[in-house]
Amino acid sequence: MFSEITRQQFRRFRSIRRAWISFWILVGAYVLSLFSEHLANDRPLVMRYNGGTYFPTVKFYSAETFGGRYRTEADYLALEQSPEFLAKGGWMLFPIIKSDPLRNYLKEEGSPPHAPSARHWLGTDDSARDVAARLLYGFRLSMSFALTLAILGAVVGVIVGGLQGYAGGWFDLAGQRIIEIWSALPFLYVVILIGSIYGQTFGVLLFVFLLFEWIGLSYYMRGEFYRLKNQTFTQAAQALGAGKFRILYRHILPNAMVPVITLFPFMLIGGISSLTALDFLGFGLPPPTPSWGEMLQQGLKYLYAPWLAFSSVLALFTTLLLASFVGEGARAAFDPRSSNAIR
Amino acid sequence: MPSAEPAPAAPPLLQVNGLTIRFGEHTAVDGISFRLGKGETLAVVGESGSGKSVSALALTRLLPPPPACRLGGEILLGDRDILKLDEPALHRIRGKEIAYIFQEPSSSLNPLFTIGAQIAEAIRLHRPDVKNPVAEILRVLDLVGIRDPEKRHRDYPHQLSGGMQQRVMIAMALVCQPKILVADEPTTALDVTIQAQIIDLLRDLKQKLGMSVLMITHNFGIVHGFADRVIVMFRGKIVEEGPTEVILRQPQHPYTKALISCIPRLGQRQERLVTIDYSTLVP
Ligand SMILES: Nc1ncnc2c1ncn2[C@@H]1O[C@H](COP(=O)(O)OP(=O)(O)O)[C@@H](O)[C@H]1O
Ligand SMILES: [Mg+2]
Numbered sequence: 001m002f003s004e005i006t007r008q009q010f011r012r013f014r015s016i017r018r019a020w021i022s023f024w025i026l027v028g029a030y031v032l033s034l035f036s037e038h039l040a041n042d043r044p045l046v047m048r049y050n051g052g053t054y055f056p057t058v059k060f061y062s063a064e065t066f067g068g069r070y071r072t073e074a075d076y077l078a079l080e081q082s083p084e085f086l087a088k089g090g091w092m093l094f095p096i097i098k099s100d101p102l103r104n105y106l107k108e109e110g111s112p113p114h115a116p117s118a119r120h121w122l123g124t125d126d127s128a129r130d131v132a133a134r135l136l137y138g139f140r141l142s143m144s145f146a147l148t149l150a151i152l153g154a155v156v157g158v159i160v161g162g163l164q165g166y167a168g169g170w171f172d173l174a175g176q177r178i179i180e181i182w183s184a185l186p187f188l189y190v191v192i193l194i195g196s197i198y199g200q201t202f203g204v205l206l207f208v209f210l211l212f213e214w215i216g217l218s219y220y221m222r223g224e225f226y227r228l229k230n231q232t233f234t235q236a237a238q239a240l241g242a243g244k245f246r247i248l249y250r251h252i253l254p255n256a257m258v259p260v261i262t263l264f265p266f267m268l269i270g271g272i273s274s275l276t277a278l279d280f281l282g283f284g285l286p287p288p289t290p291s292w293g294e295m296l297q298q299g300l301k302y303l304y305a306p307w308l309a310f311s312s313v314l315a316l317f318t319t320l321l322l323a324s325f326v327g328e329g330a331r332a333a334f335d336p337r338s339s340n341a342i343r
Numbered sequence: 344m345p346s347a348e349p350a351p352a353a354p355p356l357l358q359v360n361g362l363t364i365r366f367g368e369h370t371a372v373d374g375i376s377f378r379l380g381k382g383e384t385l386a387v388v389g390e391s392g393s394g395k396s397v398s399a400l401a402l403t404r405l406l407p408p409p410p411a412c413r414l415g416g417e418i419l420l421g422d423r424d425i426l427k428l429d430e431p432a433l434h435r436i437r438g439k440e441i442a443y444i445f446q447e448p449s450s451s452l453n454p455l456f457t458i459g460a461q462i463a464e465a466i467r468l469h470r471p472d473v474k475n476p477v478a479e480i481l482r483v484l485d486l487v488g489i490r491d492p493e494k495r496h497r498d499y500p501h502q503l504s505g506g507m508q509q510r511v512m513i514a515m516a517l518v519c520q521p522k523i524l525v526a527d528e529p530t531t532a533l534d535v536t537i538q539a540q541i542i543d544l545l546r547d548l549k550q551k552l553g554m555s556v557l558m559i560t561h562n563f564g565i566v567h568g569f570a571d572r573v574i575v576m577f578r579g580k581i582v583e584e585g586p587t588e589v590i591l592r593q594p595q596h597p598y599t600k601a602l603i604s605c606i607p608r609l610g611q612r613q614e615r616l617v618t619i620d621y622s623t624l625v626p
Contacts, residue, residue: 232450241437254455
């Protein structure tokens, strides 16, 4: 499937240690965060009660199950302390972070935000929600958002730019003018407008971001397709009787992938930081969504509680730094025009 | 040799009548006519820019669509006029009836696929009857003189030398058993020794397969012993046409004479590069 050249580029990417390590840290962290429910939760992973074994992070159990009175979900933190539960041989194993990102832990001493403690490693925010849990869920949210956005943006960018470069002529010219006008639209106003009409959900925000995300890549793809359609091997394929579609997907598209690979990490960075910025301004995902932007904003608001600013800034900074290491390495490994100075 | 030109009883395989090619206001080819018989080898000779390549590409309409490029005249392949066919019909002719090899073998192959995969593409396009494509790939690679085809067909283009790449291009062109092979300066980009090998290979193959060849070149040196007839093109027009022996021995047109005098001969020292005096050619 992969040619020698492509394999060589991957080998070069691997040899750039900083990028290679950053890549795996990011992948590892994201894969871990997909299991956030089992890493940060105030429901136990496993519990024993009255001879039975239960898995509350994967299954719902009502309070009745454990001798309570209601059909609502059992309050495991309270249950853990109750003498009846312990008397019936009750036993619980909690996830590493013993908190739910949405729950308010108001039983802590003092008023929120609470400083870091053994119970809440990174403290709590102004609603007494666990910062560590919110960071983790926020990471998953940011990455999922940015990944989806970058993938969809890349698909649209490749299609639009590719068609422009391949068709050329008036189609290309008209497309360029429309894109210029389109990209001049004030993004923030569009977000606020559409958000206020259709609600600020993950899907709506993704859609609004996507309206603009593809533009940068489309310029590159337009150039690549234009260059490749005039390559001798595309003409040779045409002389062999290959149709337009076949030439596009077999001869041009695979040879035009370098900008997609080198730009992708930067599209990811763009997605994470713009979602964070929007959340920070309050036009992003509505509360109580665990989002990094909202946490940053609290950090700014409660400067006397430095754990808020410190943890969210550090998390954002590390993620963006790792992603730019990956991007820098990908550019050095895959773009033949860039120098190979980075090691 | 007055009888060198055999009078064809049947209509020729390919008949071009008054072909005109215009790029906007610029007329690249101005009403040329020629024909190509079955099993015949026709050389088109002319300096760079004389319209050889565009004429060759016009044979299967591989030129930009109008208004960028306008074609006039007639190109008869059997009883079909190429200029009147629709796209799907052209796709069936390209590669299947008229196949091409080009000047730059290194850039004529897709760098991302093995040579086997690229020959397989040709098979898939035109020969759905082939049950075992791999065997067919190995057969044509062997036919064009590539040693160890079992191993070689998994190579990527950049792992082959220029001469080998051109052999692969020839294999790709031949796998669909075309009636006509158009070779547009197939040796220009190669070393001199490799040039001779490729010419020998083409001579071999056309005899073995009995196909017609349209050999485009700016070098009279490779015409001798290869082509049956020669067309000399100058600025989009045919200035001379005839059997190879006749043209080489008694060129009529001064341009042809000048081109022939450019052939370097072994054992003959040339003090100066031969230059063509255009003032005598253009009225
Ligand atoms: N795509 C094109 N657009 C405009 N002019 C072209 C194009 N292709 C070829 N020409 C012109 O056609 C003429 C003949 O070119 P060509 O057939 O490539 O010459 P050659 O005999 O060297 O193969 C040249 O004057 C060239 O400028
Ligand atoms: Mg040419």
